[in-house]
Amino acid sequence: MGQTLEESVAMDRRGYLAQSLNMHSARAPGRWRRPLRRWFATLVSLDIPRGAGSAAAAMLLLGSVCYGVVKGQHADAIVANVRDICDAAANAAGFRIAEVALAGQHELGRDEILKVAGITERSSLLFLDAAQTRARLLTNPWIADATVLKLYPGQLRIEIKERQPFALWQKDARTALIAADGTVLEPDVPARFAKLPLVVGTGAERVAPNFLALLSRFPAISSQVGASVLVAERRWNLHLNNGVEVLLPEDHAEAALQTLIDLDRDKKLLSRDIVLVDLRLDDRVTVRLSDAAAAARDEAIKAAEKNKKKQRKGGEA
Numbered sequence: 001m002g003q004t005l006e007e008s009v010a011m012d013r014r015g016y017l018a019q020s021l022n023m024h025s026a027r028a029p030g031r032w033r034r035p036l037r038r039w040f041a042t043l044v045s046l047d048i049p050r051g052a053g054s055a056a057a058a059m060l061l062l063g064s065v066c067y068g069v070v071k072g073q074h075a076d077a078i079v080a081n082v083r084d085i086c087d088a089a090a091n092a093a094g095f096r097i098a099e100v101a102l103a104g105q106h107e108l109g110r111d112e113i114l115k116v117a118g119i120t121e122r123s124s125l126l127f128l129d130a131a132q133t134r135a136r137l138l139t140n141p142w143i144a145d146a147t148v149l150k151l152y153p154g155q156l157r158i159e160i161k162e163r164q165p166f167a168l169w170q171k172d173a174r175t176a177l178i179a180a181d182g183t184v185l186e187p188d189v190p191a192r193f194a195k196l197p198l199v200v201g202t203g204a205e206r207v208a209p210n211f212l213a214l215l216s217r218f219p220a221i222s223s224q225v226g227a228s229v230l231v232a233e234r235r236w237n238l239h240l241n242n243g244v245e246v247l248l249p250e251d252h253a254e255a256a257l258q259t260l261i262d263l264d265r266d267k268k269l270l271s272r273d274i275v276l277v278d279l280r281l282d283d284r285v286t287v288r289l290s291d292a293a294a295a296a297r298d299e300a301i302k303a304a305e306k307n308k309k310k311q312r313k314g315g316e317a
Helices: 005-044 052-071 075-092 110-117 130-138 203-217 254-267 293-316
Strands: 099-103 145-153 155-162 165-171 174-179 184-187 198-200 225-232 237-241 245-247 273-277 284-290
Touching: 099 110, 110 130, 110 155, 130 145, 130 155, 165 203, 198 203, 203 225, 203 254
Parallel strands: 099 155, 165 198, 198 225, 245 273
Antiparallel strands: 145 155, 165 174, 174 184, 225 237, 237 245, 273 284
16 A cells, blocks of 8 residues: 555654754764864964063972972071072161160170071171061070160160079979069079079979068068978968978968967977978867877876876875
């Protein structure tokens, strides 16, 4: 039988669809070739400035050098070399530091101050940074404040304010010299400061000024104190030169010291054979005898009891 009209139309549609797919597949690569050629032609036709390649190479080299400097930790050395070159040029131009005037130093020597300040024979006044020099000076614990003045063409003036030695601070079996603000001035104690008050314990360097000021109001006691020990960062114990330990309360230490003064004046307490006076309670004072005194006391008590027994027997007879 012949093909019907519907079958013919269907075949035409399938044929057209297949033909369209084939044509699309054939044109697909061509669609990308034209933009690619256009982009490549634009890239080729770019007008690259002369010397751009050298600049790029120089940037690459500079980046490599910077990376090497940072990685190898050579930045400080390079900065120092550049500073030396600048100082040399400034010195040649007449800006050499011809005179350094110092004021306010007592414990620190001239050479030590100049070393801390970073001033050498090569330093120039022109490139000296006064703010940085002052900051370097303040890193020394003895220097509480400093002023740096540049007086052209060749004079430098440095004025310092030194911290004053205040006390000796013992912690973890190490004794250091401290200022009133708790700054450690020396990790070891120079012989000339050996007679300063001794404070012991964690935190003692911070609260010592207030306590020692209180203690100084009782010279009869303070003159006998060998060491003041801060206990648990709350209260103080006094170690007297005769071996007696005085336990002060956390609060009302002033009243406790006055009580101790009164007992020593009226009862000669601190002259007795004792090892400890406990003033931590407001309503009582506890005293601990030395071993020898305690043994003697026990013997005296036993002897007194024996005498009483003899007296009783004699009375009964």
